[in-house]
Amino acid sequence: MNTTTLCLIDDHKIVRQGLKGLLERMDTYKVTHEFDSGVSFLEALPLSPAPDLYILDYSMPFKNGIEVLKALGAQTETLKFLLLTQNFDEAIIDEAYYYGARGFLHKNCTAQELKSTIDAIVKIGYSNVADILKRVRSFENKPTPQTHIQLSEREMQFLTLVCQPEEYTYDQIADIMGLSVKSIEAYRAAIFDRYDIKSKVGLVLFSYQNRLTPPFIEES
Known part of the structure; x- marks a missing residue:
């Protein structure tokens, strides 16, 4: 054990x-x-x-x-x-x-x-990722929406999987995308650096604020 x-x-x-x-x-x-x-x-x-x-x-x-x-x-x-x-x-x-x-x-x-x-x-x-998805809608001090979001197709796929209520780990996301965990970490690091994001919750908040991925794009 x-x-x-x-x-x-x-x-x-x-x-x-x-x-x-x-x-x-x-x-x-x-x-x-x-x-x-x-x-x-x-x-x-x-x-x-x-x-x-x-x-x-x-x-x-x-x-x-x-x-x-x-x-x-x-x-x-x-x-x-x-x-x-x-x-x-x-x-x-x-x-x-x-x-x-x-x-x-x-x-x-x-x-x-x-x-x-x-x-x-x-x-x-x-x-409880489902609870986090619910709560990001009421966070105060939300970041100002970005006017120029530039994400590659793979980065967008990664972000979409992060924002799902299935609570995927980075290992699971790597399996789904058919990539190594190292590649997934590289996508995460690139988005963090580009948009000054600090955590996985920050990724969800970023997607919500900019209506980038389901379930947030339906709220536009």
């Missing part, structure tokens, strides 16, 4: 201890890193070996969870974050996704909900 490695970022030691005990009793998880603030976490990067998933508290002094994600920028494309919070606020959820979180849970969640969300993020990349 493969072990999923985790990093805990929470300013309350008792919360970290309780969460670590709960997770490691499930046998499939191992907590390899712990931090008591977003600042100490950012200063320690890059972690070696890198954990499979980072469980990030929203409410922390100096830098809250959203501010940590903002500080990471494009790194959230490769670092998988699950945001935990006691503040079940729609605006916080939207911001979490906007800045690159892969999932969001209330701290009152059950152990099974926590496990299901962690497993989905590790295996698929996101816990």
Whole structure:
């Protein structure tokens, strides 16, 4: 059985201890890193070996969870974050996704909900892409629509697959397109650089704002 490695970022030691005990009793998880603030976490990067998933508290002094994600920028494309919070606020959820979180849970969640969300993020990349597709329509601070979008046929195919609710991973997109994962990463990097996009959610928001791919072109 493969072990999923985790990093805990929470300013309350008792919360970290309780969460670590709960997770490691499930046998499939191992907590390899712990931090008591977003600042100490950012200063320690890059972690070696890198954990499979980072469980990030929203409410922390100096830098809250959203501010940590903002500080990471494009790194959230490769670092998988699950945001935990006691503040079940729609605006916080939207911001979490906007800045690159892969999932969001209330701290009152059950152990099974926590496990299901962690497993989905590790295996698929996101816990609920369908929810993200719904939420991008209400994000504030949307980017200004581009007047000159130049995407190759392959880039457009890649973007279309990213924006589907089937929750395709980049590996699956590579299989569908008959290309290597390295080629898919090259398309992603090219679009990121060209249009200053920071995360997979940013790709979805970019497509939505400019009505580039289904299901967004029908909304024009």
